[in-house]
Amino acid sequence: MTDAIPERPRRRRSWAEPYKIKVVEPLKMTTRAEREQAIAEAGYNTFLLRSEDVYIDLLTDSGTSAMSDRQWAGMMVGDEAYAGSKNFYSLEEAIQKYYGYRYILPTHQGRGAENILSKILIKPGDYIPGNMYFTTTRLHQELAGGTFVDVIIDEAHDPRSQHPFKGNVDLQKLTDLIKRVGAERIPYISVAGTVNMAGGQPISMANLRAVYELAKSHDIRIILDATRAVENAYFIQQREADYHQQSIAIILKEFCSYTDGCTMSGKKDALVNIGGWLALNDPDIYEEARNMIVIYEGLHTYGGMAGRDMEAMAIGIEESVQDDHIRARIGQVEYLGQKLLDWNIPIVVPIGGHAIYLDAKAFLPHIPQDQFPAQLLAAELYREAGIRAMERGIVSAGRNKDTGDHYYPELELVRLTIPRRVYTQAHMDLTAEAVDEVYYNRHRLRGLKMVYEPKYLRFFQARFELL
Structure with missing residues (x-):
């Protein structure tokens, strides 16, 4: 009778990137x-x-990601027509499929979308609550005559807090602001996922859903800064029990469903070097934004982007949710x-x-x-x-x-x-x-x-x- 083979102790396995390197760029070494x-x-x-x-x-x-071979191939089929580029329709379809919004306007980058949105929705004397400021977002709000109000939970301001969703909105702070200034002076609630200035911290699905319900009860819109919403979806998958078995793509679409539109810098999650978009569900706001895009960005089917960049972004969106x-x-x-x-x-x-x-x-x-x-x-x-x-x-x-x-x-x-x-x-x-x-x-x-x-x-x- 042979001796039994002892059970091998379990070891933590290393992980490796799900890609291989095809092209390299030499780096300069300095003293x-x-x-x-x-x-x-x-x-x-x-x-x-x-x-x-x-x-x-x-x-x-922002804009520093490495594009895939599929994205580079997409660049080669860029349709640089001034109007009605086929690449716009590829981008529109990808955003509608994975983010769920109805109307899409490309912009040269995220702050282009912020500029258009602020000019349309904010009047002097308005207040814009949000889960911590972001630099360009707050500046556009202020230039339009609005005042940003921080309604993020207190834990977000403590670097040592282990709260799993430090990007959450404090519902009491938001309610107090609505009572103090009136819902009619709040054009929208600005929600970021994840929150950059708090340390890349996510907002939970449960919290965003609660914010949405509160906002709807007062007829207030929610606009998402979707720059890193895919990364936010990952934290929801890992940290919220109801979502452990859900795919990133499914989580992302539900997450966006609790908002009325978004500004987006495609230079982050969408894996491209330039570009962004403004997405909306309200046809009247879309119509006004489509007109403003022509003034500040370009025609509504390119919005400051080349056709090849729109194609690369459409492919990048699909890759980002894997x-x-x-x-x-x-x-x-x-x-x-x-x-x-x-x-x-x-x-x-x-x-x-x-x-x-x-x-x-x-x-x-x-x-x-x-x-x-x-x-x-x-x-x-x-x-x-x-x-x-x-x-x-x-x-x-x-x-x-x-x-x-x-x-x-x-x-x-x-x-x-x-x-x-x-x-x-x-x-x-x-x-x-x-x-x-x-x-x-x-x-x-x-x-x-x-x-x-x-x-x-x-x-x-x-x-x-x-x-």
């Missing part, structure tokens, strides 16, 4: 002295660096985040969808917020390893339009944004090691002073000097 000169010349603003001087570019996931894709996409973000957590580096938790957010207040507690600690930390990470990240704190928050004072957000963050299908696990390892090195030497760092501030969206072009 520390070269990086110190480059960041100083850029005024310690990572937006002002030349991309060729960047080794690992984690500035944004479960294997989104699991690997967010899995790479989680890999980097867990590595930093294992090394006790302060980040926003739970780990979000498109980026890891370093908690600059905890990272650099000796630097006061008006000395721009997150801006400094982003610059220092570039100086250390050629990694470009983005500030998401007091600089991004801007100034109060009435008083001119800085906004002082609770969250002072540095965003390490992971482009889709671009970097390898080795790049994530190197990024984690660079963050760890900066963290080890954090006590040597000193703050910044702002020496140039543009009128709008200052984080793009502001310049700083070391104190």
Whole structure:
């Protein structure tokens, strides 16, 4: 009788990306002295660096994704007719199928849709509640005469809170605002999925459904910022019991069904380098928006996009809702985040969808917020390893339009944004090691002073000097 074979202990299996690399782009390697000169010349603003001087570019996931072979093939069948391009109809069909909206207007990118929507719906003196501000969204609302009101749950402002849906709307805050200003002064509720400024945090299906019911009882619209709604659908699948067995595509369509329209930057979830759309269900608002599109974007069947880009976006939408894709996409973000957590580096938790957010207040507690600690930390990470990240704190928050004072957000963050299908696990390892090195030497760092501030969206072009 032979000895029984002992049972093999279970081990965690590694995951791998559901694609293989066909084309590579060489990266420039720089010395520390070269990086110190480059960041100083850029005024310690990572937006002002030349991309060729960047080794690992984690500035944004907007327009930085790698397109698939199918998307590149789609580019070759671009119909560049000025009116009625066949690629528009491919895009329209994809949006209607996977997002569920009735009327589609392409725009050059997401803020084009925000501009049109704000001009149509917002009147001076209106209030727009939302689950935390986003920079361009709030600015368009303000330029139209409106005032943004934050109605997100309190946990969203706490980087250490483990709430699984920190993007949720606080229904009591929303109800109080409706009672205070009146439903007629609220043109729509602005809901983002996921919430960028909170750390890429999702809103639950249950919460959005409740917001929808409350809004309908007061005859108020809901407009979705659908930029990363596919990533939000993934978190619903993973964290809400009723959706564990549902596909991402099914969850996404139900999610959008609790809204009346959306603005979209196709440069994120939809896996393209340029483009966006405005989607609506109301025929009257659509008719007005279609007329405005001609003024600000282009004809309603191209809206500032080339036919080839519309075709690539239509294909990208189909690819974006595949479960294997989104699991690997967010899995790479989680890999980097867990590595930093294992090394006790302060980040926003739970780990979000498109980026890891370093908690600059905890990272650099000796630097006061008006000395721009997150801006400094982003610059220092570039100086250390050629990694470009983005500030998401007091600089991004801007100034109060009435008083001119800085906004002082609770969250002072540095965003390490992971482009889709671009970097390898080795790049994530190197990024984690660079963050760890900066963290080890954090006590040597000193703050910044702002020496140039543009009128709008200052984080793009502001310049700083070391104190």
